[in-house]
């Protein structure tokens with residue numbers, strides 16, 4: 001139904017959370033998925049559980065590893081149909097204390113690597129006149145939060161890259177969209193909840209309701225599978241008229 005049978009997909013940061021859910025959902029539709037991540041142990045374990053999937057390790061902060069990753073895939077697959085730029089990290093600190101090293105690392109992983117991968121996959125997508133690029137943004141692609149300067153800047157920049165890619169690639173049958181979720185229940189967020197509960201000495205459910213989900217109209221976290229369903233739709237033939245968009249899935253967060 002989705003037209004994804006036999007499509008070749010690459011998902012970054014796929015060893016856990018949202019990336020893993022998207023990789024699994026694409027494989028369930030018959031796509032041949034390469035999962036990549038810096039975490040080799042978890043990445044290999046994840047790929048082993050997904051029929052037809054494989055894992056290739058790569059550090060998204062290193063151009064040379066990104067280049068090698070694409071070369072490796074193109075050796076056996078000849079082309080890449082779907083690219084999901086998902087890898088990401090978080091660092092919370094006031095600008096006055098934010099190190100240049102941390103800033104550069106976050107921008108490299110979350111903005112430069114999507115640019116480099118987009119640049120690498122577009123030629124084979126153009127040749128086949130079909131392609132889907134999904135950039136995993138955030139409500140922080142559209143709204144700011146204090147103490148997250150690099151994260152918010154990278155996610156805003158990623159939306160800019162999404163729009164430019166959409167404009168350049170449209171005539172070649174390639175779409176590019178950003179998915180902008182509010183908080184999703186992933187290992188990254190589970191740790192934040194536990195930390196907040198400890199700091200404020202309140203139960204974890206209260207952290208979810210009063211802190212993490214406070215900005216949303218619907219007071220809950222999203223599940224990775226909900227984001228994966230939106231990703232599937234955007235990759236499908238039914239979404240061929242959607243490009244350059246910031247697709248929010250945010251429990252009403254940005255409705256304010």
Ligand code: NAD
Nearest residue numbers: 013015016017018038059060086087088138183184186188
């Ligand atoms: P996660 O920590 O579960 O997964 C992120 C993955 O990226 C991990 O497997 C990690 O090993 C990998 N990674 C980190 N640095 C890397 C590097 N240098 N090279 C390759 N891989 C690397 O996190 P998640 O919550 O699933 O987040 C995935 C994406 O979704 C991120 O871009 C994040 O900003 C975005 N997002 C998450 C939420 C949320 O609430 N969880 C909300 C909005 C957007």
